[in-house]
Amino acid sequence: MRRRTMQVPPPLLRAGLRAARPVILSPRISLATTRRLVDALTRVRAPRGTRCERTQIGGVACEQATPPTATDGRILLYLHGGGYALGSARAYRGFAAQLAQRVGAVAVVPDYPLAPEHPFPAALDDVLTVYRGLLQSGYDPGRIILAGDSAGGGLSLALAMSLREQGLPQPAVIGLICPWLDLAADAARTRVALRDPLIVPSIVTEWVDPYLGGRAATDPLISPVLGDLSGLPPIVVHSAGDDPLAVDVDALVAAVGAHPGGRIEHTRYSRRWHVFHLQIGLLADAAVAVDDLADALRRHAGRKKRDATATDGVSALHVALRPPHPPRRRQPT
Numbered sequence: 459m460r461r462r463t464m465q466v467p468p469p470l471l472r473a474g475l476r477a478a479r480p481v482i483l484s485p486r487i488s489l490a491t492t493r494r495l496v497d498a499l500t501r502v503r504a505p506r507g508t509r510c511e512r513t514q515i516g517g518v519a520c521e522q523a524t525p526p527t528a529t530d531g532r533i534l535l536y537l538h539g540g541g542y543a544l545g546s547a548r549a550y551r552g553f554a555a556q557l558a559q560r561v562g563a564v565a566v567v568p569d570y571p572l573a574p575e576h577p578f579p580a581a582l583d584d585v586l587t588v589y590r591g592l593l594q595s596g597y598d599p600g601r602i603i604l605a606g607d608s609a610g611g612g613l614s615l616a617l618a619m620s621l622r623e624q625g626l627p628q629p630a631v632i633g634l635i636c637p638w639l640d641l642a643a644d645a646a647r648t649r650v651a652l653r654d655p656l657i658v659p660s661i662v663t664e665w666v667d668p669y670l671g672g673r674a675a676t677d678p679l680i681s682p683v684l685g686d687l688s689g690l691p692p693i694v695v696h697s698a699g700d701d702p703l704a705v706d707v708d709a710l711v712a713a714v715g716a717h718p719g720g721r722i723e724h725t726r727y728s729r730r731w732h733v734f735h736l737q738i739g740l741l742a743d744a745a746v747a748v749d750d751l752a753d754a755l756r757r758h759a760g761r762k763k764r765d766a767t768a769t770d771g772v773s774a775l776h777v778a779l780r781p782p783h784p785p786r787r788r789q790p791t
Contacts, residue, residue, distance in 0.1 A: 466740045468729075475499075475655040475731065483661060489543070493572075496540060497549035500736055504555035515566065516591035518584045521547040523555035523565040532563035532601045532759055533592060535629070537585055537617070539608025539733060541638070541665035543573045556738055557633075560752030561759065563603060566592070570613070577671025578680055585617050590626070599627035603759050604691075607733045608703070609665075611637025611695075615682040615710075618690050631758035633751055634695040636733045639683035639706035641666050645675035653700040657732040662702070683709045690714075692721040694754040696735070696747060699728040723754055 478499060482492055504510060507526040514520065534557060538550035547567040558565035568588045570581040592602060606614035611634040621628055643649050644666045649659040666675060678685025683706055693714060697707040707724060714720035727734070727747060735751075738744040 465742055466737075468741065468743075471737055471741060472655040472731070479656050479658065479661070482656075483664070493544050493546070496544040497546055500538075500540075500545060500553070501549045502552035502556060502736060502738060504552040505559045508555045508559070510551055510555070513566075515568070515595075516587040518588050518591075519547070519569040520588060521551040521554075521565075521567045521569070523551045523558060523567070525555050525559035525565075527559050527562045528564045530562055530601075531598065532561060532603060533597050534558045534561060534563040534565045534603045534605060534755075535585075535589065535592065536565055536567045537570070537604075537606035537610035537613045538567060539606065539610045539635075539638075540572070541662065542578075542581060542609045542613075542669040543665050545572075545610070553736055553738070557605065557748060557752055557755075560749060561603060561756040563759075573665070573671070574668035578669055578673055578677075581613055582616055582620065582679060585613060586620055589617065589621065589629075593627065600630050601759060602629040603631055603633060603755050604629040605633035605635070605755065606637070607635035607735070609638050611635060612639050612641075612682055615639065615690075615693075616679045619679065619682055619685055619687075622689050628691045631691050631755055632693045633755050634693065634707075634710075635735055635751070636696065636698055636701050636703055637706060637710070638662070638703050639681060639710055641669070641681045642675040642684060643681075643706075645670070649702050650705075652702045652704075654698075654702060654731045655700075657702060659702060683713060687713045688717040688719070692723070692758050694723045694751060694758070695725075696751060697724065697726045698730040698732055698734055699726055700730060701732040703732060725750065 504523055505525050509524045511522050513522045536554040538545040547569040551567050554565035554567045568585050570584045604614050614632055618632055644662045647663055651658050675681055676684055695707055697704040711722055711724050714722045735744050735747050738748050
């Protein structure tokens with residue numbers, strides 16, 4: 459029998475997220491306490507029958523979630539959000555499992571090191587190690603889905619750029635949920651506040667310096683939207699109309715579209731907030747968005763990838779850019 463989930467009115471969810479904001483910003487609360495609070499806010503129940511276990515890939519601790527639908531060799535490498543300072547693999551494994559169930563994959567969520575204890579490039583180095591470990595274990599890169607939200611979205615794009623530069627096989631597709639892609643804007647304090655109940659420019663700015671570790675925020679592996687976005691796999695990105703990070707996605711779509719082979723699909727959900735997908739089980743729109751994201755990721759991961767060295771004169775890169783478009787379903791107020 460299918461378990462019914464409780465639906466919470468969006469205004470009530472907004473109020474709850476808004477109430478958490480001053481707690482996250484409070485200087486009187488320790489970083490460890492803030493991390494526990496954020497873990498509680500991001501924790502999602504895994505689908506029934508999912509097997510969760512702690513594992514290591516290349517020496518990096520990971521959470522692995524295997525839903526009942528994981529039967530065809532797909533791997534979802536999911537990089538969690540949290541401003542590079544918060545979030546954990548254990549808290550995110552349920553959400554990753556929900557997405558993995560819909561794409562028929564095993565989810566792997568690395569516990570990458572967090573700032574300020576471990577500034578850039580520690581997180582990028584570890585997720586690169588995990589990706590290399592998957593390849594060395596025999597996983598077909600054409601069946602690997604790389605995805606992440608918020609800072610994990612930026613880290614996903616930086617990882618793909620690093621793979622390209624090192625000549626390593628790319629994943630089949632990159633999925634981004636409200637990604638944080640331009641830390642230079644926050645270092646310069648130019649980000650504009652919108653109606654997001656949780657994410658305001660002051661929160662994002664607070665996370666920048668600890669992650670930079672003295673590096674320039676314009677480094678393309680820190681602010682990937684400022685880098686070379688050519689030669690990347692297809693990108694599927696979701697943004698939210700009330701999220702101040704949505705302008706990063708607009709810049710990403712424009713940058714990818716500037717390349718003849720750019721492949722990107724963008725859906726913006728109006729009147730929704732930063733990574734509202736995490737409210738799956740509480741918010742009907744979240745389930746719709748996760749379903750839509752999974753459909754697009756599965757479509758790309760199911761294709762046979764053309765060998766990049768093929769000499770038949772036909773490149774798989776030449777696929778029309780899909781411009782930003784409104785939500786496929788109307789968002790309730």
